[in-house]
Amino acid sequence: MDRNFIEDRKDLAAVFRGTAMFSGQAGVCSHFSLRVSDEPLLFLLNPWGMYFSEARASELMLVDESGVDQRGGRDGGFAAFNIHSQIHAVHPEARCVLHTHMPYAAAITMLENGRLEPASQEALRFYDDIAYDDSYNGLAHDPREGERIARKMDGKHVLFLAHHGVIVVGPSVAQAFDHLYYLERAAELQVKAMSCNRPLRLVPHDIAKRTVKQFGREREHWARLHLDALRRKLDHEHAEFAS
Secondary structure (H helix, E strand, C coil), rough: HHHHHHHHHHHHHHHHHHHCCCCCCCCCCEEEEEECCEEEEEEEEEECCCCHHCCHHHCCCCEEEECEEECCCEEECCCHHHHHHHHHHHHCCCCCCEEECCHHHHHHCCCCCCCCCCCCCCHCCCCCCCCCCCCCCCCCCHHHHHHHHHHHCCCCCCCEECCCCCEEECHHHHCCCCCCHHHHHHHHHHHHHCCCCCCCCCCCHEEEEHHHHHHHCCCHHHHHHHHHHHHHHHHCCCCHHHH
């Protein structure tokens, strides 16, 4: 088996475990995927019914463009397949797709015209890199709803889904996880600041633009350091994630 594929599976399993650590779990209803082949389309996906905190590299599904698990016939859930397959198809640059109902980010999706505001340094990582889907259509039981959601991303790395949650994508597992982690931190800071019932102090546009460029330098390098740190922690505390 290709070494890169093995390491990719371990990276994705680590991200499930790491997301559980910062309350990114939503029962067994959230899914992460990683495209490992373009022709044919194949991607790793967690099976329906798996807690993030019990993820193991070897237990991730390998799903084709029809939703068939190539390694045992398990089920990822139709909503998960409809969303993830469409994002991978519409956005080939989105190799890793993380969909969660993280509490603070999801709270912002519940607000009228809810937006992540440029009010904290963490939020500036995402300046002009977030799309918003303000139309909630229920569960994604139809591939057409998955395609609609995918097209709403419009080239951004983050999509806020009204009344629902968020989708974060990246060209690697490391970058997608780094985005997801700091997105929830930024949302948490905003929700807590808003609870003080005082206006948010926003960063001026020119400074926000300059700062987001600074964050973009060597993005994969810094994201990889973050994921490697998570894997060391898991190697020490929950080494079975890599099995």
